[in-house]
Amino acid sequence: MRIALILLGVAAALIAPFFVYPVLLMTILCFVVFATSFNLLLGYVGLLCFGQAMFLGLSAYVTGHILKTTDLSLEIAILAGALVSAVLGAFVGFVAVRRSGIQFAMITFAFAQFVYFLLLRSEFTGGENGMQGIPRSELFGIFDVSDTLTFYYVILGMTALAILLAYRVIHSPYGEILKAIRDNEPRVESLGFKPERFKILAMSISAGIAGFAGGMKAAVYGFATLTDVSWTVSGEVILMTLLGGLGTLTGPMVGAGIVIVMNDELAQFGEWALIAQGIILILVILFFRRGVVGEAGAFFRRRQARAKDAPAGKPREAE
Amino acid sequence: MPTDTALLEVTDLRAWYAESQALQGIGFRVNPGELVTLIGRNGAGKTTTLRSIMGIVKNRKGSIRFEGNELIGKRTYQIARQGIAYCPEERGIFASLSVRENLSLPPTLKSGGMSEDALFETFPNLRARASSRGTQLSGGEQQMLAIARILRNGCRFLLLDEPSEGLAPVVVKEIGAQIRRLKAQGYTILLVEQNLNFARSVADRHVVIEHGTVVDQLTNDELSADLNRVKTYLGV
């Protein structure tokens, strides 16, 4: 059942560009990776980073700058962007883990605005105008990826790699400790682990993956703007993750898809895209905290186990 | 003991913390003027029973009748207004309030609450510390303050959670004397205890709780006659 679903998803992703505008699909893929990075923190460590956009945006600028000013190949530029974001993530983590829970969110929020401000003032970013004309250098220095359809498959492959990495982290012994920190931090500490170190590393990995998404995005669009660093994008990724299903691997993918398509549809109606985001986020928090994937899973489990009286998985609440 | 004389009647009380069930069906009653203890091991469900009566544990089923009124489904403040006062195990002295502020915090719910002066008469130690911060008091003084505080609002039914815990023997004795005095004044008291000797020194009746159920009920005389009957439950 599960394998069939995965295969179906892969098949759909492979033929999708023949039916849907590939740039829209690539945008979705970038945000799938971005939302996955956010979910890694909130869903599996319980840390709400309210400034995830700083990692996306910074890396987009770094990747763009490398592509514009050097002959380095595409994947190196994107990885370099991801690396810079990972370093920033480690630093933000180092400072922010000093306060737990809600204050962590506030500190990361302030941090993101600081990064926004720095990028606004920096010469190389082009300030308010953003960074234009980012070339799409050859992949591995040999493959030409200027064709949109070809590039779609490259982006698809990169997305798969990023998700695989997140999957490996979550299902490693290290990921188990992260989940234990989420569920009962004092116990983890009493076992002799230092939760702070694990959190900082998780923050760095998450930032790196978000940066990877930012690099991809810069290459897809050929430009990078301050929007990528703004708090509306930091909020968008929260919506994607919660709407899709917090703490599930597929949730952020579904959420990213829905939100990007919705933004695309509502783009012509001025403020309504943001208003709709707000309303949906409210509804999700009040009524559907398991998100689309979580609710669907619970629905199927209830159907399967109607006779057996097996309790459906409940999301983490109230601690 | 016919049902209609019971002040508090708990029937088939079940309660949950998150997913795990802490009470499996508790049943007992407290008659007016009585002092009843809930005794049992750590984690048996004694404190949870008090917190369920008070509505602090909200996920609870069964029946809790106080003067004939059902308490299940009521909010904590509504339950308090029926005339029940609660003194928690951790005493709940507010650190950011002075002793006097702590004492005068509970509003008058029923007539017959003790005035600040009357309380200082009853607990003379507290008068000298009236303007200290609540947490600068010793453990015994904090316990006195915690008990004094709930006499303010005029409730005649007191829930006391382990008032003897962590206190020196001489202080425990003093607390015991105060509790007996309250009983003599006509208060009805439900006391959670692990200290068997302390429980015997104040109570009329004992309700033994284990694994979230009532496993035995006996009068104080029955307990004195056969201490071993309870000691096995307590694992002493």
Place this chain on the structure above:
Amino acid sequence: MFDGITPQLLFGQLLIGVINGSFYAMLAMGLAIIFGLMHVVNFAHGAQYMLGAFVAWLLLTHLGIPYWGALFIAPVVVAIFGIVMERLLLKPIANLDHLYSLLVTYAATLVIEGLIRQQYGSTGLPYNSPLPGGVNLGFMFMPWYRLWVVVFSVVTCLGTWLLIEHTKLGSYLRAANESPEIVESFGINVPRMMTLTYGFGVGLAGLSGVLAAPVYQVSPSMGSGLMITIFAVVVIGGMGSIIGAILTGYLLGIVEGLTKVFYPEGAGLVIFFIMLLALIFRPSGLFSGTEKS
């Protein structure tokens, strides 16, 4: 090194700093009161501040009610709005992880700001000063309205602080801050107290908004821009410490103003750097005597 600094520049920026600090202090105080009792980080505080300014503008433009009327009416309107918000959005999730309440107030901010922007556009609307003119102090010119802002905010902050530290009502608040369960077990309707406290905190934001209308332009994003600074103020002062929020608010306003004089490039960053330093060297907050997390 500081040759170009005239007294006019120094005191002018200092005044701007104190004015900004007045708003930081009032908003951070409201945020700290709400957080202290409910453990809700009210992201919508900035949007509610903006609503205060907007209501004042609407009262003037459509009903002809001047500033002095708006100073009373607008905070009440915004407080009622806050109470409705608390009932609809915060009460249902009061028992969940506090992150949800931050997120739901964030979502409300998107909706509030979006609707206002949709209706009135994103450019600022002018609101004339009710106290034109000023006095020349010799070393600087002091506009009357700015003086009024400083005095009014100091009185408001001081009054609120006294209310909380020295009244019966305040002792309920402080006690419920430590343990809402025990306060409720005394027969006090804590859920209603939370609703009213949220309304009070939001009303304070609305009041700040009215006060701000003649100083800054009335625009949909005037609040969310401020929220970053307010968050930093609350983090630096120590979450939930009311006096910490007030003092840190004024202090950071002044420091920011002085930075503009001595190192203009750093003015946008100085608050952030102070937050970094505070987190690294005073991880529990500058005024964390009664801090609880």
